[in-house]
Amino acid sequence: MANFYVNTTEVVHKLPNNDRPKFYMFGVPSYTNMGDQAVSLAERKYIENEFPEYQYIEIIEEDDDYAIPIVQEHLQSSDIIAFTGGGNMGNLYHNHEEARRKVFSTFVNNLTISFPQSIHFEDNEDGEIEKQKSQEAYRKNPNLVLVARDAQSFHRMQSTFDNPVIFTPDMVLYMKPV
Template sequence: MNAEILAGKLVKGIAPNIDAKDLLNDKRKVFLFGSPSYTNIGDQAIAYAEEKFIKNHFPYYEYVEIMDYATEEGIKLVKEIIKEDDIVCFTGGGNLGSLYLEIEEDRRKVFEVFKDYKTISLPQSVYFEDTEEGNLEKQKSQDAYHKNRHLTIAARESQTLEVVKNTFNSNVIYTPDMVLSLDIVPKELKRDGVLFILRADKEKVTDEDFITDLMKWSEKIGPVDRTDTVLSEVDTIDYDEREKYFLEMLEKIGSSKIVITDRLHAMVFSIITNTPCLVFGNSYGKAKHSYTDWLDELNFIEYTDTQDIGELERLVEKLMKAEPNRVHLAEDFQPLKDFFKN
């Protein structure tokens, strides 16, 4: 394909991160499908971290993103330019399974179409509902994934590792969530108040009455605010705006005295910004297991299932008094480095 033909086939959302002409250079390509345009800042931060990971560790590869809304056209174009040695990725997150079917359907398509290429599902939490519909979707995913004998699935916590082993015949590797591969120095910000970051989606299990009690109780610490890591003030976040929104969320979290959340990435952003954080669960335990698998040595972050206000009060005080420590997870990404190396 020459540059002119290529230009005719490019649509918005294909390769927003590079000069289009570099689609045709000699470098080994790493294609990322499913790059999110929706406003979940957790998933945006994952895509941000994925790009850093490849660019820092493998600068000699050409990293090419395909936005989620351009999956169809992206598949068509990549089919024409992909070379034997290239690598196909689908972005990480907590959406592999039956809960986010639009994304799952794109993932199946990508794994099936590129079945002859080295393929990876970047670090995910996996959950198929134990219902008739959930089982049906699991079967569809198995059928699609199993056509690809070159597929590796990266599990980001131990619960998912077991699910993947029991569900798919694919290779499986085990690493933390991609956002934990970032090494951002926390900005020193003036802190005030308590920030509740709470789900409003199908994974929500925290009781609203309990939240109301907790918010009332929190007023003794300072002004109380409630938000979510899924933004509602914008409809989409495209590649160019990703860093801006991610950094704004870090700034918001880093300006709080403590975060109380049922969001995995609110916990992760709290770690990045040295912000004390109390974490409750979601419907299938992805925050809980990420915490117990990788993060339970952190003295300023704590997972809990209790709804006892007295117990929570003690926890919050402990977290706010801690001099934030660090866990070192760089080595835990070695399986992912090894995957991309070969």
């Protein structure tokens, strides 16, 4: 059963039934890497503040496979699909990249955003195979926008994928210092 994180006070197992457009964030980390947790929190705050008309729905990465068909069933044309940012695009973290490919190649009719990422495909056989798999999956989505969080990743994404690429700082910088 997928856990849909709709707000900060409860875990919800069913999608809300209302007229608000949804902003689905896939790949939300449930592990204890504090940097990734901070990125996730900043993304949520950004969407809640900058897109208040959207209902933000977090889907933790381990629930992506369960959630995909449920989201497909409820998806509206105005909904936005996103995948959390970080530093795991490429072949260094296979599970993250495989989850990203599934999301990008499934939700091809909605605006799909890959939040600010760093990218690295190793210069070896595994890196080349995984890059080709990602290229094939990303190519299926004509509504996919990639966001790079550093200049090197911006240039790598542009030379690796046909999708539009935007350059912006890491989402964690959206948070106010404490």
